[in-house]
Amino acid sequence: MSTQNVVLILSCPTASGKTYVALQVAKELPVEILSADSRQIFKYATIGTAKPSNEEVKAVPHHFIDLLAPDEQWNAGKFAQESRNTIQEIFRRQCVPFVVGGTGLYIKSLIDGIADIPEADLELRQRLFRRYEKEGLQSLVNELKKVDRVAAESIDIQNPRRVLRALEIYYMTGMTRAEIEQQSNDPLQHRILWFGLHWERDILYRRIEKRVDLMIQQGLIEEVKFLLEKGYTAESQALQSVGYAEIIEYLQGRLSKQDAIDLIKQNTRRFAKRQMTWFRREKRIRWLDIRTEEDLDKAAVEITEEYRKIK
Numbered sequence: 001m002s003t004q005n006v007v008l009i010l011s012c013p014t015a016s017g018k019t020y021v022a023l024q025v026a027k028e029l030p031v032e033i034l035s036a037d038s039r040q041i042f043k044y045a046t047i048g049t050a051k052p053s054n055e056e057v058k059a060v061p062h063h064f065i066d067l068l069a070p071d072e073q074w075n076a077g078k079f080a081q082e083s084r085n086t087i088q089e090i091f092r093r094q095c096v097p098f099v100v101g102g103t104g105l106y107i108k109s110l111i112d113g114i115a116d117i118p119e120a121d122l123e124l125r126q127r128l129f130r131r132y133e134k135e136g137l138q139s140l141v142n143e144l145k146k147v148d149r150v151a152a153e154s155i156d157i158q159n160p161r162r163v164l165r166a167l168e169i170y171y172m173t174g175m176t177r178a179e180i181e182q183q184s185n186d187p188l189q190h191r192i193l194w195f196g197l198h199w200e201r202d203i204l205y206r207r208i209e210k211r212v213d214l215m216i217q218q219g220l221i222e223e224v225k226f227l228l229e230k231g232y233t234a235e236s237q238a239l240q241s242v243g244y245a246e247i248i249e250y251l252q253g254r255l256s257k258q259d260a261i262d263l264i265k266q267n268t269r270r271f272a273k274r275q276m277t278w279f280r281r282e283k284r285i286r287w288l289d290i291r292t293e294e295d296l297d298k299a300a301v302e303i304t305e306e307y308r309k310i311k
Helices: 018-026 054-059 076-092 104-112 122-135 137-147 149-154 160-173 177-182 201-218 220-229 244-251 257-280 293-310
Strands: 002-011 031-035 096-101 190-199 286-290
Touching (some): 002 018, 002 104, 018 054, 076 104, 104 257, 122 137, 122 160, 137 160, 149 160, 149 177, 160 177, 190 201, 201 220, 201 257, 286 293
Parallel strands (some): 002 096, 002 190, 031 096
16 A cells, blocks of 8 residues: 555535535645546536536546536446546646545445445435336346346346346446456555544535525526436436436426425435435544534645645
């Protein structure tokens, strides 16, 4: 393991202030930011994914932002491979890789490799279930045979739950179940400094609600209309995240505007709770308590100082 090259990581639930803190750190260290967010890589999906602004991207090099069309596939396996390559390039430039995001499986896959069958991705599972209801089981069985023939031949393909789970594993990781089970542990060969921002739950929920209101003001509804007009659908990966699905329901007349907004807030709170549950199990994270906006600046200072102690 390299003792010189250190990878910084900042992960926590949505609306915690990750981007702000990372940009403050960038004022003191020559960082390049790798987005560990499963949706920011998609073009045109900007407001609903809370991407950094054009000015912020120009000020600090960012990776995995606006690279793929909304209907292309992006998963933990691809992120792990591409981010490891990018980290090596950043080190060659004598800069500091700073992995920032809230998709826990992506970060863990980068650090440890995909050595275990991942837990459920509820958004993906719901999308696959909607397809099952619309297209029927045989359509999904045929798809499974294309992407994971071994699984299709070994599981009970008359059981929808097993078929959906096999597809879920493949689309989460980009690997078949057999490939995951055969993969040896493949840890990242660099030291990591992994931080998290911890807010009181009630305060975080208020931040989420304010963010949703701001997204609506900034034009989230118009952004979704634009994506649909370009031919993308609710099945496109970029539109499967919280915010987009509810606005599509509104535009299709199944929800009122206010009901859609309220549902986005509710689903985002639930999403944040799942994120925190996931990250709390990770013992390598050093949690920084945040109670006010000013504490975000203190967190940036602490991250910077801890990095300099190692260097």
